[in-house]
Amino acid sequence: MIHRVRMIMLVVGVLGTAVVFGAAVAGMPGFGGDQHPYRDLAVAAAFQRATANVVSSINFDQRALDTFGEETILVASVAGVAALLRPVRSERRRRVRPGVPVLESTRLLTVIFFPITVLVGIDVVAHGAITPGGGFQGGVVLATGLHLLYVGGRYRLLERMRPVRFFEITEGAGLVIFIAIGLAGLALTGELFRNVIPYGDLGQLVSSGTVVLLSCAVGMAVVSSVVVLLAGFLDQALALVEVPDADHSDDEAAR
Numbered sequence: 001m002i003h004r005v006r007m008i009m010l011v012v013g014v015l016g017t018a019v020v021f022g023a024a025v026a027g028m029p030g031f032g033g034d035q036h037p038y039r040d041l042a043v044a045a046a047f048q049r050a051t052a053n054v055v056s057s058i059n060f061d062q063r064a065l066d067t068f069g070e071e072t073i074l075v076a077s078v079a080g081v082a083a084l085l086r087p088v089r090s091e092r093r094r095r096v097r098p099g100v101p102v103l104e105s106t107r108l109l110t111v112i113f114f115p116i117t118v119l120v121g122i123d124v125v126a127h128g129a130i131t132p133g134g135g136f137q138g139g140v141v142l143a144t145g146l147h148l149l150y151v152g153g154r155y156r157l158l159e160r161m162r163p164v165r166f167f168e169i170t171e172g173a174g175l176v177i178f179i180a181i182g183l184a185g186l187a188l189t190g191e192l193f194r195n196v197i198p199y200g201d202l203g204q205l206v207s208s209g210t211v212v213l214l215s216c217a218v219g220m221a222v223v224s225s226v227v228v229l230l231a232g233f234l235d236q237a238l239a240l241v242e243v244p245d246a247d248h249s250d251d252e253a254a255r
Contacts, residue, residue, distance in 0.1 A: 110152025139222025
């Protein structure tokens with residue numbers, strides 16, 4: 001009986017989704033035509049709110065609620081992976097030995113590109129409203145810049161520069177800041193994620209209202225999520241070793 005009810009609900013859901021999707025596709029402009037209502041509305045709204053980067057305007061203003069959902073999915077996914085990668089009773093942590101053989105050319109390139117990549121990441125996040133980029137892209141660039149230290153054989157230095165506990169906190173803080181800005185719009189205007197800050201002048205660094213703040217919040221969450229995620233994988237690959245069953249008690253004592 002329960003199986004039959006489930007199948008009926010599945011069929012009804014699939015048919016309903018097919019009808020809605022079909023109606024949406026039928027209402028789309030013809031391929032190659034000159035009628036693009038969504039484009040026209042989105043571009044006009046972006047310039048009305050002094051946001052030179054239309055993509056950022058869509059992500060952090062016109063459809064900020066969707067972006068909040070995406071950010072929540074990212075943070076939840078990283079939390080799930082971190083839970084799966086946590087040390088188990090049969091594993092013991094060891095100190096990673098320095099001196100991993102790396103080509104001198106690789107070390108040199110790491111020294112050159114590490115500060116450049118970090119600065120580019122900060123620039124992409126900060127200028128997301130006026131140039132291509134934003135919190136998502138800049139966050140990934142920042143996390144990549146930090147992990148160039150690992151590529152250059154400086155894992156111990158990487159550990160010192162990316163304390164995992166700190167990034168776990170900033171990961172959640174980015175999500176909290178994002179929804180707090182949305183709730184501020186709701187409290188002031190009755191509309192969630194309403195752009196309530198003065199827009200400023202088009203093309204200026206301080207412009208577009210809440211778009212810059214939301215972009216920075218996303219950048220904070222993304223760089224922290226990527227750092228926490230890669231820290232778990234590197235920990236599994238380099239710092240955790242299996243121990244015999246007889247050593248479980250010692251392992252627990254060490255923890």
